[in-house]
Amino acid sequence: MRIDIITVLPELLKSPFEASILKRAIDAGLVSVHFHNLRDYSSDNYKSIDDTQFGGGAGMVMMIEPIDKCISQLKSERDYDEVIYMTPDGETLNQGIANQLSMKGNIIILCGHYKGVDQRVRDHFITKEISIGDYVLSGGELGAAVLCDSIIRLIPGVLGNETSALTDSFQDGLLAPPIYTKPRDYKGWKVPELLVNGNFPKIEKWREEQALERTKRRRPDLLED
Secondary structure: OOEEEEEEEEEHHHHHHHHHHHHHHHHHHOOEEEEEHHHHHHOOOOOOEEEOOOOOOOOOOEOHHHHHHHHHHHHOOOOOEEEEEEEEEEEEEOHHHHHHHHOEEEEEEEOOEEEEOOOHHHHHOOOOEEOOOOOOOOOOHHHHHHHHHHHHOOOOOOOOOOOOHHHHHOOOOOOOOOOOOOOOOOOOOOOOOOHHHHOHHHHHHHHHHHHHHHHHHHHHHHHOO
């Protein structure tokens, strides 16, 4: 998979990809992530990428021309499955979206700033709009990092245990059940006996029951469908 991220602050984005699972995935050649500074595509000496709104109003708007130049150049070099815009009013990111995107080949992610982008960018270039929650950040970079992490960890070979991602919360529409590790008894707080008796069919049934109960208690909205 190849991910191209268009941003006005590439330095803000780079550190998450220089450590942990994301770095291992890149080093292993399972994914490549490329950062494109939108100011490099500006047409004036001031590297301007934003201007005031037509019709008046507070806040600056990212101009269409630099974005068009950047996306068009990338598209001239390869085909892309999705051109994603990170925006608070986009579709809220969930595990299903992450699963779908993890199977794509090439993705462009555009990070918004200021009041957002000229609407014509959204009308003519963007194929998918994604939000990471109902709140506003200073820019789309942190959201893009969250999106990339959620996608990359699902690519085969990235996680040490291929089945690990399949048992995460939300993969089956439920929250994950409680989990335990050593020591078996800590300050009198004990691991449920069922989990250490080796009866795996009963353990799986217990986990299913716990996952359903936890979902009912914490996220009943997930069960509405």
